[in-house]
Each structure stands twice: as structure tokens, then as C-alpha cells.
Amino acid sequence: MKTATIIIQCPDQKGIVAKVSDFLYSYKGNILEIDQHVDGEIGMFFMRAAWELESFDLEKDKIAEIFQQEVADEFEMKFELYFNTSKPRMAIFVSKLSHCLFDILSRYYSGQFDVEIPLVISNHLELKKVVTAFRIPFYYLPVDKSNKAEVEKQQIELLKQHQVDFVVLARYMQILSGDFIKSFPNQIINIHHSFLPAFVGAKPYHAAYERGVKIIGATAHYVTEELDAGPIIEQEIARVRHHNSPSDLVQIGQDVEKVVLSKAIKYHLERKVLAYRNKTVIFY
């Protein structure tokens, strides 16, 4: 089924739901999903609606313009409009660890992710074979202190060339520059291998071991300039015991990481995430 999805944010006020649903109805849109959220602390209204495109009386190309005039202007709305008629294009960045990459490719292979993967970029060669087995172009761009800025340029060039919509850091072991991040606002998903905000930074499993926690976790979040502090999309945990060594924690944690990252990708693909300030609304 061809569908359109709109994600809206604006200052909270009366009549927004009525106005939006009226708009859709007036053009014969059959609403498939509707969800809203009010953040009372800051007085903001958020909404997501999905409807059937085929019977809709407006041309796809005209919807944004007409909606702007008939609805958005009055409520000072910001909105984003998506159509499922073309697949989002996702780039994957990896280093050496394979578990998240495998999990993503497995879902891509089985059709669980409705996405194009035009390229994988890595600073190591280890995962090249796996990627090419799926007939996905693999770009090897080694990074060191001296060439980092240069490599980022190449990466951004490649992403543009392949018309990439969003980037997944599947345990990519490099910190991106502020400039790179600004080029893809809320379009870079990272998996951090701890239950943020616990154990920010490097070696979180070792830190968790040292602290003697009984539960470890993983966090998928949009990348912002402040390290490990971007809007959280999804988190999950696993229990550990005293007899688990740091390397046990790494293994147990990898199962959590891959599931959390793939869930976050799925929410993102289904246009169910709205990031604002340092948080996300997940419409599910």
C-alpha cells in the first residue's frame, strides 16, 4: 500500500488534531495511524499521522505546499513529510566488529528492513568479504590522526554521491567531527555499548565490571556534537553475574547492542522517531 506519513511539531494549542485530521479527510485521506504527544513541561505538541496515498485527492508533490498554507502556517508548525514510494538510503560505517553489521545485513537480506544500502564505509579491511558477499560496495578509508579531516571529506563526498539519507555507525570506532555531524542532523545513528548515561566514553564494559553492576545495557542514539549525549532512540539491558569476566560482558553485551541498534534503525525507517532538544518521541 502506498502511504504518506507526516511528523509535526508546534507550540501546544487547541484544535490541532481536529485541523490536521480535517485536512486529511477533506482530501479523502484514509488515516491509518495517528498518534500525538504533548510535552507539558515545555508546551510543545508533537504528532504523527499516516494515510493511504492512492485515494488521496492531492498530488504527492503538492501536499507539502497545500498543508503549509491550510494548516501549518496557522499553528506555526514545523513538519516533515515522507512517502513509502521510495526506499530510504542508508550508509553503514564499521570498523572490525561484525555483530551489528551481520544483524543489519541479515534483516536487509530477509526483507525486514525496507531500505537501500548503497555502501559500507570502513577504516579496516576485515569486514570487506562479508559486505561484498551481499553485493554491497565496500569503501576502505583508513583513518589516523593526520588524515582524519581529509577522510571525512571523502566520506561526505561518497555519501552525497550515493544520495545517502542517513548513516548508521555499527560499532565504528572513530569519533566524527562536528562538521560531519552537522551535515546529517539527527540522521546519524550510533550504538553505544552501555546503558547511557552510565559509562560514557571508551571501554564501558570494563567500567561496568569494575563497578560490579548486575545489569549491563546498550543505547542507540542520534549523534550530536557532545559525545554520547545525543537523543536516545532505544535502550535494552541484559543481566550479568559476578562470575562474568569483562570479556563475558563484551559477548553478552553484543547481543544487546545488535538488537537495540536494529530496533532503532527500524523506528527510523518507519518514520516513528521525532527528535527534539535532547530527547526523542517514539510513535509506536
Place this chain on the structure above:
Amino acid sequence: MKTATIIIQCPDQKGIVAKVSDFLYSYKGNILEIDQHVDGEIGMFFMRAAWELESFDLEKDKIAEIFQQEVADEFEMKFELYFNTSKPRMAIFVSKLSHCLFDILSRYYSGQFDVEIPLVISNHLELKKVVTAFRIPFYYLPVDKSNKAEVEKQQIELLKQHQVDFVVLARYMQILSGDFIKSFPNQIINIHHSFLPAFVGAKPYHAAYERGVKIIGATAHYVTEELDAGPIIEQEIARVRHHNSPSDLVQIGQDVEKVVLSKAIKYHLERKVLAYRNKTVIFY
């Protein structure tokens, strides 16, 4: 804040959300929450909306009538309307086990449950002291095969007398008759001490032990005439290990039971449950 909540079901068709939200807006209702669900398999539409009463332009007593005329008739809707201006009245049935009762009373005491508890009914005396410590009337109605029908009459009489809206079976060890159940359709919440539909019937923890399961659970559901087969409101689980004896399972399970039952009560109190056929929609 004074609020009204409406729960709607009708055959799925275009324009329902628009119509309902228009209705609310036209009388200056500020929508606080709105959620909908379409069961595509059976072509049914479900919706829940909550709005502020104070600024609403319709008298509380007139809302149902006007909504019927202006909205419900056209879409062949069934709907229920609730106001938070009076507290629901809940009766609790218990036997000897105290864990669920304590949990409910604890939440009642701390104000977590916005409810009146006009009475507790039991077929045993063990829990009388606890109940009366909370200044709640305790009715002792012992049951055996010979007097069951008679006792149920008394129970129903008491429930009516105390204007009870719904009944919670907090590990009440008697099976209610079809007649009793029909008097409170989808208004009797039971906690079953297994992860239904596994281990229907008596002694589920022993059955779970025999089967060697690694996870046990509990299920809160509305009571229907078919035993342990009513619409499920909430379920939760706990892990067990080979060294757990049947009595360990009972203890571990009780923690799950009380949390599940209290969650179900909370959903019910907040008008977030819509039961249809043998299922529930939980608007949360």
C-alpha cells in the same frame, strides 16, 4: 484537572478521527490524549480521547446525548464516557493469600490508585485484620459446595449496595458462576498465576516445575465464563532456574502476580482498556 474520556468502537471507515476531534474542538475541548487502533482482520476501529472538562462548552450531562446525535449515529459507534470527577468504586475478593491484597492496599494508601474501596469480601478470616487496619469493611462469606449459589447472591447484593463499579479477584480461590460473571461484564479482573495460555487451571506453578520451564509468568484478565480464557489485560514474567523448587516458584511468582494485577487495575482505572471479542486494546 477535571477531564472527560471517551472510548469508541465502530466499523472502520474514513473520517472518524476528523469527526471526533472536530466535535471536541467545536465545543472548545482541549484534547489531552488521543489514540486509535484499527483491527484490520475484522475491520473494526477503536479510539480513545481525553480532554479538559472545564473549558468545554457542553454540560457534562449532555455530552453523551449530543455526541450520539452529532457523531455516533453516523458511524454506528458504541462508546463509553467517563469523568474523573468521581472515583470508581472497586471491590476486592480474597481468600488467604495476602501478597496481592497488600500491594493493592499499599497503592491505595499512597494515593497511586485513584479509587474508592467500599468493601473486601473473603471466604476466609485470615486477612480481616489487615483490611480493617485500613478502615475498609470486611465481609466474611464462607463458601462450600452446598451454599455457593446462595453466597453469590449475597455477594452481588453487597456489591450493589456499595455501588461497586468493578471487582478485583486478588487470588480469590473460588470459581464464579456464569450468572455472577454476566452481572459484571468486563468488570471482573482476575490474576492467574501462570503465563496464559500455558498452565490453565489449578496448581500452575507445580505444572511449570514439572515441565522444567525457564520462565514463569502471571496474567491479569477479565473474567469470562470460559475458565482462564478471558481478555488478557497484562502479563509479566520472571526467570527461574533448575534449583528452584515448586515453593520457590510460588514465591517468585507472587512478585510477578502482584505487579501484573496492580498494573491491570491501573489501566482499568485510567480507562485505558477496551475489551472486544477475546482481546484487549490497551491505550497507553
Place this chain on the structure above:
Amino acid sequence: MKTATIIIQCPDQKGIVAKVSDFLYSYKGNILEIDQHVDGEIGMFFMRAAWELESFDLEKDKIAEIFQQEVADEFEMKFELYFNTSKPRMAIFVSKLSHCLFDILSRYYSGQFDVEIPLVISNHLELKKVVTAFRIPFYYLPVDKSNKAEVEKQQIELLKQHQVDFVVLARYMQILSGDFIKSFPNQIINIHHSFLPAFVGAKPYHAAYERGVKIIGATAHYVTEELDAGPIIEQEIARVRHHNSPSDLVQIGQDVEKVVLSKAIKYHLERKVLAYRNKTVIFY
């Protein structure tokens, strides 16, 4: 069944299990449970064994001495010996919040906790009624900046007078002094309302809300002088969503807190916890 339990720690070396189990067997002890753990990072060995007392050939009072001579000396062991023939004596400290207290009393009432509760101490009067309904002495000792040291003296005096073995801080809203803590090393259990080490300190639910986490938690730990940094006994979590307000988090979290605290108490009562450095071994 009358049983003895021994908890052992010593530098790791060969033959410890053989020596200990031989010792028990040589005096006709029937081993009921045995568990061990080696912390390879620091080269320490930990062990727990429980056995039947009745058929055991050593007098209860002599076991420690003989074990010291025949086993402990050789391996430079530290050990603790417990008998289930007398119940541990637990004091509860509370302020105004009732959920943890209710949960503990509920388990005490139903016999799930094999413990004596000789007294409850509070800096507020709110929970006095509940406590006295269980026929437990309630001591009201209000605390402010000026009298804190003096009140702690009274508290310690009361604990000694009632021969208290360990203390449970059931959401007691005061920070204990280093002197108090030293009087009960690894014998004070606190419940912290966050998933430590995330959100150390006050108002963790509000901090969690601000950060936009998708999971909140609670942590039971032994109290040490460094705030919220003692050995973790148990942790548990609950999922939250964007529409949950800070006060929702408080309520959702309370369910987690009470279960975690009660589990920690149970492990402690069953002599299943061994605290070393900043961690715990949980023999379950």
C-alpha cells in the same frame, strides 16, 4: 531443617574445595548447597557451603574453632559461619514514602522473610500507624542539621539495645555519617532509585526524565562512606516512554525499587551475599 552456612574467602590456590568438602564429610555433614567463585583478576577464591546440622558430628559452638584449625589456617581464609537456628534481626529506617516499607512488611507477614523486625526508626510520623498495625515498635527521631550527630547516637543505641544484626534503609531520606556506617560494615542495605552508576545523588527520576532515557532502574547496595558507591547487591529496570512525566517515572520506579530491595534483603537473609572490595558475589 537445621542448617549451617559458611562463607569463605582466601587467596586462590589448589585444593580448597577438596579440603572444605572433606572437612564437612569427615564430620558427617550432608552438603545441601555448594558454590564457589574465583576472581581471576585479583587471584581471590570465594566459596559458600550449606549443610545439615542435625547429623553433623561437631557441636555448633565448636565448628568455628575446629574449622579454623583444620582448614582456615592453612589457606589463610577469612570465613563467616551462620546457623538458621536463630532469626536475623533487621531494623528498618524510613521517612515518608511507604512503598518499600509495605512490601517488606507484606513479606514479613506472609512468612516469606525469615527475620525478626524489632523496630522501625523514622524521622517522620507518617508511617507510624502502618508499623504499629504490625505490632512493631516505631521510634520517631526527627533529624535536622543541628541534631544529626546526637540522633545518630540514639539510633545506634537503639540498634544495640534491640540486638540488631543489619539495617535496611527503605527510602530513608537522610545520609548516614561515616561513623554510623563503620558500626555496621556491609550490614546496611540501601535502595537507590536509579540504575547506578547512572544518576547518582538526589532526584534521579528527574535527571532520567531530562536525559530522555528509555529505561529506568533501581539499585540495592551496601552503604559505604562514598555516596551511592557501595557494593551492588541487586538491580532491576523498567521501560518508560516519552509520554511518561517525571511523576510517572517516580511511580513506575517505585515498583522496581520495592522488588529490588526485597530481593536484596532476601539474599542477605539467606547468607547468599559476599561483599568484597566494591562488589558482591551473589551465590544463587
Place this chain on the structure above:
Amino acid sequence: MKTATIIIQCPDQKGIVAKVSDFLYSYKGNILEIDQHVDGEIGMFFMRAAWELESFDLEKDKIAEIFQQEVADEFEMKFELYFNTSKPRMAIFVSKLSHCLFDILSRYYSGQFDVEIPLVISNHLELKKVVTAFRIPFYYLPVDKSNKAEVEKQQIELLKQHQVDFVVLARYMQILSGDFIKSFPNQIINIHHSFLPAFVGAKPYHAAYERGVKIIGATAHYVTEELDAGPIIEQEIARVRHHNSPSDLVQIGQDVEKVVLSKAIKYHLERKVLAYRNKTVIFY
């Protein structure tokens, strides 16, 4: 580190732990892990011990014989002895679904599974490419009613030829005959896509949807002749909501299936599973 692991079962009696640990100590074995379990209901004792091989004073080939004479005979023990000096050999059976296979191969690739995979057998061709990308031989043996017995013969022949130790049914959509199962007692691991014993048989996700459960699950178990009734090794669950369609449940469930199956394989590989009657002891 080269290690030996022994798994023991015998009627419960005094002195077993002492005898076994003495035996190991007398030959200079450094015990790495020891765990025991008594099933009080049936009076059986179970034990697992792992120790370093290198400093051990008995030849690998002699251990079983000497242990039999010095220990096992006296206690009427049955025992199994494993060495980590050679990798277990695992065959995988698949049909068309790829998620479990991918997950296993991903762990195999990253070294998380210490195993040889000499072959994959399938009744369909879909997954051939994936398997051969990992340089694992793929055998295509289509099955229908007429040739089932014949195909099983070929399968058993292949398993013998490749010296397979155990078989994993990674969503293999055929029911094995009693004869096949008897050839590999407690050496065939199956993943069932429900929380057994709920929803035995085919289409469990659809049955779960019909019943309106709030939690679905998956179960890894050893295959016995009674369908879906063998000893459970591991189970896990995931929450679902009313808006999840049957195909959502399938997708959500696949994440659970693959994690549960891989955990079960890991326990099996690490010799942590002891199956008796219709249950398992998991020494972890």
C-alpha cells in the same frame, strides 16, 4: 588453557562433593568451576566440575577409567567427560528462514562459538548462497511425504561421515522421525517459536495473536519423540501490543528465537547442560 569437564549424576548421598574434589586434588587438578544440584523430589544428585588439564597427573585417556574405579563405582554414578582440546562438530538443518542461521554463522565467524560446522543440510535451496559464502558445505535434500524415510537415511549418513556431535534445527520445518531422534539422544537442539508449553505445534504466532497475549516467546529444547515436549534449555520473551499484527509478531519473535537458540547452543558447547527426565540442569 586446556581443560577437562565432568558432568555427573547419581542417587543423592553424603560425601559426593568431597569424593570428587578429593579425586581431582589427589591428581593435582586445579578446579576452575564446580557446581552441583540436588533434585530433592526424586533424590538425584547432579554435579559439574572443570579443571586444568596441563598440571593434571593423569593422562587424558586414562581419566575416565580411573575415575570409574576410584569414584563412580561407589556412588553408582553416570558421568560424561569432555576436553576442550578438540572442537565439537555441529550440523545445522535449515529450511527457508534465515534469521537463526545468520545469527549462528555470525557467532561462528566472530569466534564466539568454539565449534566446527562441517555441513548445513536443507530441504530448500534458498540459503545455499549464504552458507557457501562461509565456505561451509551445503547439502540440498528436498523432502516430501514419499521420500522422507529415505532422506533421513541420507542425512544420518552425512552426519556420520562428517563425525557430527550434535545437530541444530535452525527453523527446520520438518518433523524428524523417532528413529532419527534416537540416533542423537539429547544431541538435537530445536528452536520452537513460542513460549512452550503455550502454543505447541504449527503457527504459534498466529495462535498467540488470536489469544491476544501481551508477551510472546521462544523456546530452545532438546528434541524428543513427543513433539515440542523435550527438555527445555532456554526461553526468552518479548512484549507485544494490540496493534501488532501476526506478521509483526513473527518479526518480533524472530529476534527472540535467534538469541534463545544461540544461547542454548552456547550452553551445550560449554558442557553446561545436563538433561534428565524431561528437564535440564543448566550449570551457569
